[in-house]
Amino acid sequence: MSAPYAKLPAWVDYGLIPLINLIVAFLVAGLVVLAVGESPLRAASLLIEGAFGYGEGIGFTLYYATNFIFTGLAVAVAFHCGLFNIGGEGQAYVAGLGVALPCLWLDQFAPWYVIFPAAILGSALVGGFWAMIPGWLQAKRGSHVVITTIMFNFIASSLMVYVLVDVLKPAGSMAPQTRTFAEGGQLPRLDWLLASVGLDIGGAPFNMSFLLALVAAFVVWLVIWRTKLGYEIRTMGHSPTAASYAGIRQSRIIIITMMMSGALAGMMALNPIMGDQHRMQLDFVGGAGFVGIAVALMGRSHPVGIVPAAILFGMLYQGGAEISFEMPQISRDMITIIQGLVILFAGALENMFRPAITAFFATLGGARSDKSLPAAE
Amino acid sequence: MEYFDTLIVILQSTVRVSVPLILAALAGLYSERAGIFDIGLEGKMLAAAFAGGAAAAVTASALIGLAAAIFVSVCLALVHGFASITQRGNQIVSGVAINFIALGATVILGQAWFRQGGRTPQLSGDSRFTTVELPYAAEIADIPVIGSIYSNLLSGHFMLTYLAFALVPFTWWVLYRTRFGLRLRAVGENPGAVDTAGISVTWLRYRAVICCGILCGIAGAYLSMAMTAGFVKGMTAGKGFIALAALIFAKWKPVNVMFACLLFGFLDAMSIRMQGNELPIIGVVPVQFMQALPYLLTVILLAGFIGKAIPPRAGGVPYVKER
Numbered sequence: 001m002s003a004p005y006a007k008l009p010a011w012v013d014y015g016l017i018p019l020i021n022l023i024v025a026f027l028v029a030g031l032v033v034l035a036v037g038e039s040p041l042r043a044a045s046l047l048i049e050g051a052f053g054y055g056e057g058i059g060f061t062l063y064y065a066t067n068f069i070f071t072g073l074a075v076a077v078a079f080h081c082g083l084f085n086i087g088g089e090g091q092a093y094v095a096g097l098g099v100a101l102p103c104l105w106l107d108q109f110a111p112w113y114v115i116f117p118a119a120i121l122g123s124a125l126v127g128g129f130w131a132m133i134p135g136w137l138q139a140k141r142g143s144h145v146v147i148t149t150i151m152f153n154f155i156a157s158s159l160m161v162y163v164l165v166d167v168l169k170p171a172g173s174m175a176p177q178t179r180t181f182a183e184g185g186q187l188p189r190l191d192w193l194l195a196s197v198g199l200d201i202g203g204a205p206f207n208m209s210f211l212l213a214l215v216a217a218f219v220v221w222l223v224i225w226r227t228k229l230g231y232e233i234r235t236m237g238h239s240p241t242a243a244s245y246a247g248i249r250q251s252r253i254i255i256i257t258m259m260m261s262g263a264l265a266g267m268m269a270l271n272p273i274m275g276d277q278h279r280m281q282l283d284f285v286g287g288a289g290f291v292g293i294a295v296a297l298m299g300r301s302h303p304v305g306i307v308p309a310a311i312l313f314g315m316l317y318q319g320g321a322e323i324s325f326e327m328p329q330i331s332r333d334m335i336t337i338i339q340g341l342v343i344l345f346a347g348a349l350e351n352m353f354r355p356a357i358t359a360f361f362a363t364l365g366g367a368r369s370d371k372s373l374p375a376a377e
Numbered sequence: 378m379e380y381f382d383t384l385i386v387i388l389q390s391t392v393r394v395s396v397p398l399i400l401a402a403l404a405g406l407y408s409e410r411a412g413i414f415d416i417g418l419e420g421k422m423l424a425a426a427f428a429g430g431a432a433a434a435v436t437a438s439a440l441i442g443l444a445a446a447i448f449v450s451v452c453l454a455l456v457h458g459f460a461s462i463t464q465r466g467n468q469i470v471s472g473v474a475i476n477f478i479a480l481g482a483t484v485i486l487g488q489a490w491f492r493q494g495g496r497t498p499q500l501s502g503d504s505r506f507t508t509v510e511l512p513y514a515a516e517i518a519d520i521p522v523i524g525s526i527y528s529n530l531l532s533g534h535f536m537l538t539y540l541a542f543a544l545v546p547f548t549w550w551v552l553y554r555t556r557f558g559l560r561l562r563a564v565g566e567n568p569g570a571v572d573t574a575g576i577s578v579t580w581l582r583y584r585a586v587i588c589c590g591i592l593c594g595i596a597g598a599y600l601s602m603a604m605t606a607g608f609v610k611g612m613t614a615g616k617g618f619i620a621l622a623a624l625i626f627a628k629w630k631p632v633n634v635m636f637a638c639l640l641f642g643f644l645d646a647m648s649i650r651m652q653g654n655e656l657p658i659i660g661v662v663p664v665q666f667m668q669a670l671p672y673l674l675t676v677i678l679l680a681g682f683i684g685k686a687i688p689p690r691a692g693g694v695p696y697v698k699e700r
Contacts, residue, residue: 032482032485035486035489036485036486036489037489084467084469084470086416086469086473137676137679137680141679141680141681142681143676143679143680143681144679144688146416146469147621147622147625147675147679148676148679150416150618150621151618151622151672151673151675151676152672152676154615154618154668154669154672155669155672155673155676158665158666158668158669159665159669161665162663162665162666166663290473290477293470293473297470329485329488329489330485331484331485331488333480333481333484333485333495334481334485335481336477336478336480336481336484337477337478337481337482337485338481339477339481340473340474340475340476340477340478340479340480340481341474341478343470343473343474343477344456344460344470344471344474344475344478347466347467347470347471347473347474348460348461348464348466348467348468348470348471348474349459349460349464349466349471350466351464351465351466352464
């Protein structure tokens with residue numbers, strides 16, 4: 001029972017099967033659109049038009065994608081170690097403190113390129129710390145990381161409400177948010193990047209953190225596939241028993257992996273706080289931590305898959321907002337359904353079509369070998 | 378006497394908010410005891426609340442609403458079963474998926490069908506569950522202490538409330554005194570042994586998942602048709618996860634589940650009551666701390682600092698018959 005399914009060519013395993021799962025997820029989503037009384041085809045064309053049809057749309061798509069690259073990488077790193085970090089949402093939320101505090105302290109005195117590294121470090125540290133506790137509890141006390149990270153999401157949410165309402169809110173203000181940062185706490189937008197291909201991003205908050213996300217994707221690839229630590233992480237993920245026979249210290253790897261995962265989720269906070277709103281608001285994460293699960297599953301936990309998957313979800317977020325202008329029945333919540341369906345078909349049911357595809361390739365292979373045999377009949 | 382009355386009021390709202398927790402946690406108990414982890418309690422409850430609210434609004438019958446709630450919840454439970462039993466997929470991933478599908482679908486369908494911003498129409502009369510007065514509640518209300526406890530705390534709840542509390546000993550009986558319960562527990566600990574005995578692991582686990590669906594359905598119906606009159610967008614608000622926490626806190630035992638849910642419900646009722654009020658000795662406790670307390674307690678328990686919560690041994694592991 002070591003290999004329940006026959007081996008398939010790599011392009012089928014990493015290309016065709018995920019694609020089929022994705023198509024099925026979108027077909028089911030199309031049925032929902034149909035049930036609401038709208039045309040799925042028109043919805044799809046509006047979606048793509050809204051997300052890629054003009055400069056500002058592309059800017060917003062990439063802005064959302066930035067969030068999802070970070071959270072997708074966070075989930076993926078944990079997956080490689082056989083851990084399921086559902087806590088990206090909470091880690092990013094708490095990590096907002098690591099971004100907002102340097103901005104609040106320094107924004108009057110320092111330019112953005114001084115504050116940005118401090119905020120990167122701050123967000124990674126706080127996010128990493130928030131994920132380290134579940135990691136430590138799993139490694140040393142045996143409590144399951146899935147349950148603890150869920151609990152930590154709720155604890156994070158309560159904590160941040162307290163901090164924003166009772167501590168960081170400027171006196172005399174009603175809204176539960178920090179003050180708006182001065183120039184130093186604002187990341188430059190990347191309008192020049194899209195302008196170089198002749199696009200005007202208009203009001204889209206597409207900013208520096210996108211580049212940071214790409215760097216993070218590269219670093220994740222480097223660490224997971226090109227270092228000793230990455231090798232140990234993947235060994236743990238494949239077989240904890242083998243890892244411990246190989247002399248890998250399990251608890252150390254679990255804690256380090258969770259910290260990396262939390263740090264990546266934490267850096268997501270840079271994008272909305274320093275890149276867009278220039279202040280920390282209640283609930284600024286807005287579900288990006290959970291989208292990361294879908295992105296990591298779709299991208300097969302590989303940075304090369306995660307970046308396009310994140311852009312696809314960025315497209316859904318931006319295009320979904322556009323659809324709701326034309327089709328009032330279809331709001332942002334449609335994206336939540338699609339997200340759920342992608343998680344279902346690309347994650348939990350990923351092997352549903354595999355037997356059929358294996359059979360198909362077996363007959364294909366069989367037919368070929370039949371031909372090579374002279375006068376088989 | 379004034380303190381006593383306040384206590385009765387708090388306990389009464391404790392019962393009110395504990396009911397969906399008890400139902401959902403018992404639902405999770407059936408599933409997890411059979412080795413199927415279910416973090417989709419929240420989603421099933423939400424979908425059931427919507428289906429119940431919608432069906433009751435259209436048909437003006439609370440019972441049809443309840444049936445619709447149970448039906449939808451069981452359907453979602455079967456999706457989870459199909460993914461985690463038949464397809465041997467990751468049970469956590471499947472649960473997460475169901476939560477999102479329910480969260481999105483209830484709003485989209487609600488908006489398309491009723492056009493009230495994701496709400497279902499206000500329920501009234503026969504389309505909503507009504508409270509039940511226990512016999513002689515009015516007559517003995519004036520007797521100090523006992524009368525107050527009887528007529529204010531024990532009487533005047535919904536039928537579903539009494540059902541929820543009745544389900545606690547019932548679940549205990551099913552689990553520990555019936556053949557089905559014995560097999561259910563066995564399949565969560567050692568499915569191989571159950572299979573060797575000639576009993577279908579698949580069918581047993583499917584039945585457990587269906588039980589989970591039924592109870593989540595009742596929990597959802599309670600939310601939208603008893604506790605409030607109609608479905609509101611995202612109305613479960615994390616109750617499914619509190620129930621999950623309570624289930625772990627109770628170490629997967631039915632009677633403990635009831636007490637854990639009552640404790641978490643009590644914390645909830647207190648946090649509403651105490652908003653801004655000072656406690657003796659401790660001073661003002663932030664509401665957020667009270668809200669986070671169930672989760673904190675669960676984390677501490679899971680870490681083994683107060684007792685040890687040991688999950689069913691085969692939980693989360695798909696069963697593969699030997700080839």
